[in-house]
Structures are given as structure tokens and as C-alpha cells.
Amino acid sequence: MNNDVKLIDYLRGRHSTPVAQIKGPGPETAELEEILTSAVRVPDHGKIAPWRLVVYRGDICASLGEAFLEIASAQNGEMTEAAKEAERVRFTRAPLIVGVISRAAPHAKIPEWEQVLSAGAVCLNLLMACEARGYVANWRTEWVAYDEKALKALGIKEGEKVAGFIHIGSSDFPTPDRPRPQLSDILTYA
Incomplete structure (x- = not known):
């Protein structure tokens, strides 16, 4: 965040850049680890x-694209060339993707719902x-976050769920x- 921009200004104008508009460069490992430490x-x-x-x-993203194409083809039958290409590039559209994986599970003291919300906060x-x-x-999540075979290809373990795939770049x-909701439409005072 630009040092001249205050957090409140950022929050007032927060939006997502479309994945199709994300390109390199992305953060290198040391900078990414600083970002993740904050996250x-x-x-x-x-x-x-x-x-x-x-x-x-890197290369794993292209390999995942081929796996996604194979899974999608098996489930959907004949696909157009554009649909095939969409699967191939699903994880190469941005320089890197961070999967936030929820491990929420029953706990003696911590409600599972709170654990899920914590993953969303990440x-x-x-x-x-x-x-x-x-x-x-x-x-993003997209279909790969909910498909058993895609989850296996992504290294998601049994009992885990994808909270999000965060596509990162420039x-x-x-x-x-x-359009955003009007506060008057969603706010009540008890």
C-alpha cells in the first residue's frame, strides 16, 4: 500500500483486479514470505x-492445468478449444497463487465455524x-476447489477445504x- 494512502482510504476503495488483468512480476520468495507472515x-x-x-x-501451475483439463474432459465430454485452453491456463494466469486451506474440524473448545471464519480472514x-x-x-475458488480429483491434484488432504486461491501479481x-450494497439496505440497530 502506498505510504501516502491510509488504511481507511484503501478500505473505502478496495476492489479485486480481474485475474485476466494480473501479470508479472509477482513477489519473490522473501517478499512473499513477508506478505504471508502479515496475512x-x-x-x-x-x-x-x-x-x-x-x-x-512455476512449472507446477502448468502441470495442474493439464490435470484440470483431463478432469474436466472426463466429466464434460467434448470441449471447445477455448474451454480446453481455459483449463490449461487456470493456474498460470497470475505469476503465483496462494491456496488458503481450511483445516477446520470439531474441537473441544473452539467452534468449527470460528475456525472457518479465521481462514476467510487469512x-x-x-x-x-x-x-x-x-x-x-x-x-477465487472456481470448480477446482470443490472437485475431489482436482483437490487431490492440488495436494489438498482429506477433511480440508479450500478457503480461497489468491492470485497475486502486478x-x-x-x-x-x-455496485456495492447500500448500508441502509443491510444495517439495523437492535
Whole structure:
């Protein structure tokens, strides 16, 4: 985040850059680790870290694209060339992707719902940490977050769920805002 921009200004104008508009460069490993260190500073009742992070970059992303294409073809039958290409590039559209993986599970003291919310907080913190470092990011899931075979290819373990795939990189695309809810439509005072 530009030092001249206050957090409140960022929050008032926060938006996601479309994945198709994200390009290189992305953060190198040391800078990424600083971003991730900030991202995991979220509410975490019981300090149990009910999430983990997976970084996808480089050759693995192209390999995953081929796996996604194979899975999609088996499930959908004949696909157009554009649909095939969409699967091939699903994880190469941005320089890197961080998977935020929820490990929420029954716990004697910590409600599972709170654990799920903590993983969502990691996703949002990750978006803000990227912005603070001058990068753009987009929080996605898409079908691969819910497909058993795709989850296996992604290294997601049984009992885990994808809270989000955060696509990270750079962009000079002027992202237009979208309609937002009016506060008067969603706010009540008890």
C-alpha cells in the first residue's frame, strides 16, 4: 500500500483486479514470505491455526492445468478449444497463487465455524498485504476447489477445504468499481 494512502482510504476503495488483468512480476520468495507472515495475523480463537498455505508457482501451475483439463474432459465430454485452453491456463494466469486451506474440524473448545471464519480472514488479510506491498490480488475458488480429483491434484488432504486461491501479481489495468450494497439496505440497530 502506498505510504501516502491510509488504511481507511484503501478500505473505502478496495476492489479485486480481474485475474485476466494480473501479470508479472509477482513477489519473490522473501517478499512473499513477508506478505504471508502479515496475512496470517488474524483472529484465531485458541491459537490453533486452523488453516495452512500452499504456494503454487512455476512449472507446477502448468502441470495442474493439464490435470484440470483431463478432469474436466472426463466429466464434460467434448470441449471447445477455448474451454480446453481455459483449463490449461487456470493456474498460470497470475505469476503465483496462494491456496488458503481450511483445516477446520470439531474441537473441544473452539467452534468449527470460528475456525472457518479465521481462514476467510487469512484470505482477506492476504489481499490487503499484497496491496500494501504494491501487488494486486484476486480471491477465487472456481470448480477446482470443490472437485475431489482436482483437490487431490492440488495436494489438498482429506477433511480440508479450500478457503480461497489468491492470485497475486502486478497490473496497470484500471479496475472499475462494481455496485456495492447500500448500508441502509443491510444495517439495523437492535
